[in-house]
Amino acid sequence: MDIALRYARSKGDKYHEYFIEAQLNVLDRILEGEPYYASTFYIPGEWTPLLDRPVLYMERISGFAAANRLVRHLSDKRVQASTPGCDCTYQLMFQCLLDEGLIPPPSGYLAMSYACNNAFSFSKASAARYDVPCYSINVPRIPNMHTISDLGRSLARMGASLNVCLDSDRLTNAIKLSNSALAIKNQIDQLRILYPGILDATDGFKLFTIYNDLGSNHAVAVLEQLLATIEKRISGYRPPLGSKWIWLGVIPLYRNNLLMETECRLGGRFVYEELFSFGDLEPIQADSFYKDLARRIVNSHFFSVQRRADFIMDIAAKMGVEGIVCFSQRNCSFLPPTVPYLRRTLKSTGMAFMDFTGDVIDPNYFDEGKYWLTMEEWTGMQNGGACRVR
Numbered sequence: 001m002d003i004a005l006r007y008a009r010s011k012g013d014k015y016h017e018y019f020i021e022a023q024l025n026v027l028d029r030i031l032e033g034e035p036y037y038a039s040t041f042y043i044p045g046e047w048t049p050l051l052d053r054p055v056l057y058m059e060r061i062s063g064f065a066a067a068n069r070l071v072r073h074l075s076d077k078r079v080q081a082s083t084p085g086c087d088c089t090y091q092l093m094f095q096c097l098l099d100e101g102l103i104p105p106p107s108g109y110l111a112m113s114y115a116c117n118n119a120f121s122f123s124k125a126s127a128a129r130y131d132v133p134c135y136s137i138n139v140p141r142i143p144n145m146h147t148i149s150d151l152g153r154s155l156a157r158m159g160a161s162l163n164v165c166l167d168s169d170r171l172t173n174a175i176k177l178s179n180s181a182l183a184i185k186n187q188i189d190q191l192r193i194l195y196p197g198i199l200d201a202t203d204g205f206k207l208f209t210i211y212n213d214l215g216s217n218h219a220v221a222v223l224e225q226l227l228a229t230i231e232k233r234i235s236g237y238r239p240p241l242g243s244k245w246i247w248l249g250v251i252p253l254y255r256n257n258l259l260m261e262t263e264c265r266l267g268g269r270f271v272y273e274e275l276f277s278f279g280d281l282e283p284i285q286a287d288s289f290y291k292d293l294a295r296r297i298v299n300s301h302f303f304s305v306q307r308r309a310d311f312i313m314d315i316a317a318k319m320g321v322e323g324i325v326c327f328s329q330r331n332c333s334f335l336p337p338t339v340p341y342l343r344r345t346l347k348s349t350g351m352a353f354m355d356f357t358g359d360v361i362d363p364n365y366f367d368e369g370k371y372w373l374t375m376e377e378w379t380g381m382q383n384g385g386a387c388r389v390r
């Protein structure tokens with residue numbers, strides 16, 4: 001991570017620099033022996049500045065480990081690691097980092113069953129294994145008129161257990177930072193729609209977990225730098241010449257340049273990636289803090305398959321997109337079950353749709369040869385049968 005930080009600095013790549021620097025600070029504290037919480041996605045980042053110890057988002061550190069191939073032969077480790085209650089390699093990777101002593105065991109877990117039941121059950125089992133507390137919320141996945149209030153109350157209970165003080169300047173500041181970060185993110189989204197391809201989708205993937213940092217100074221700094229970079233590009237902007245595509249799901253993290261390579265070889269442009277889209281989120285208020293957090297989660301377009309499909313169709317129409325590529329993580333219970341519905345719905349609008357299954361953490365489960373063959377054929381079909389492979 002230190003090398004990645006130096007590289008970003010040497011390139012003058014401010015948004016990456018600030019992003020990596022913040023991750024490195026958390027990791028340094030943990031490696032120096034500070035007790036920490038291991039957390040699942042969607043645990044509110046606004047809490048982080050208020051807690052008595054650093055928070056390490058498990059998917060983020062697992063993704064980093066995969067990108068840098070820190071653990072080899074991951075599939076062989078499944079048996080040795082006897083990973084509790086999960087099938088997803090994100091959690092297996094986290095367990096391997098613990099087992100191999102690359103990071104110390106956490107002093108507690110923060111877990112929500114949304115987005116991910118696998119991470120939720122892993123957190124509970126792992127907490128039992130290390131005999132540490134697991135603060136958890138079971139989020140109902142079928143929204144009804146009570147879901148937001150119920151989830152708000154659960155978040156409030158969990159916040160109280162973690163000694164989050166509602167009446168504090170630090171919380172007021174975290175809310176202010178969170179709202180500022182989201183306002184900047186909305187501006188970025190609007191510019192991306194007006195100028196398709198102005199940001200590399202690969203950069204979107206590098207930054208999408210900034211969602212976990214809402215409420216921190218560095219989230220504002222990262223997004224401000226990203227916005228400034230995009231604004232500088234506007235005067236020289238040229239629309240993409242080839243097809244425009246959207247990427248759904250994660251990318252194989254050990255092949256970080258896959259999208260750029262696909263664009264070069266096949267002559268199109270990924271103009272949007274779904275994971276870096278947080279939706280049009282309303283600001284959070286101090287006096288309705290927990291209910292607003294709950295609303296943000298339940299109103300996310302990932303929460304309902306219909307909302308997800310509508311969101312993608314809307315973005316695709318606004319950007320004049322010709323095709324959608326959907327990458328499903330093996331054994332993931334979150335987004336892959338929605339693929340048949342998405343395929344049907346998007347194809348019925350005349351949108352070209354291609355889906356792959358693989359493992360974004362374990363390269364043994366990604367058949368790259370097949371990916372290229374399928375993509376060459378698919379993009380050829382979009383161009384009237386003439387494959388535009390370069």
Ligand code: SF4
Pocket residue numbers: 059088089090091115116117118119329331332333334335
């Ligand atoms: S890929 Fe799916 S199962 Fe794995 S951590 Fe992410 S949401 Fe959970």
